Amino acid sequence: MGKCTLMSAEELEKFPRGYNDYRFESNNEIFIVRWKDNKCVAVATNIDTLEPTVQVMRWCKERSAKAYVPQPALINNYNKYMGGVDMHDWLLEKHAIAIKAISLPSGPTQDANKPKHRLSQLNDPERRKHKKETFFIKECG
DSSP states (O other), X not given: OTTOXXXXXXXXXXXXXXXXXXXXXXXXXXXXXXXXXXXXXXXXXXXXXXXXXXXXXXXXXXXXXXXXXEEOHHHHHHHHXXXXXXXXXHHHHHHOOEEEEOOOOXXXXXXXXXXXXXXXXXXXXXXXXXXXXXXXXXXXX
């Protein structure tokens, strides 16, 4: 990203809550924002903007009350839509189907006229006499 530098987190801590520093890197068309909330938050995007800033409620220790803090639009959008990503990950984990395969053990050689693919091996009565069957297991939930 070359000369596209932002304030360090230590420098940003000197500013009031809600302050942001941003740069647009034109070669790769990436917009980078560092915003001060309780801690510094850095976000890079190629599809969103800084404006319009949104007023969000945050707890203020000095006043012992809630206060409005300006938040860049891209951070607000990230927070708004991150729940969908979390939901997607949760659903994938909940409904994932693990498939395990047990490989076929080596057995007697097959005749030239018998098919050599695995399904025919499973159904071959000669093979069943000598070796265990191979099958696939689906684990659901």
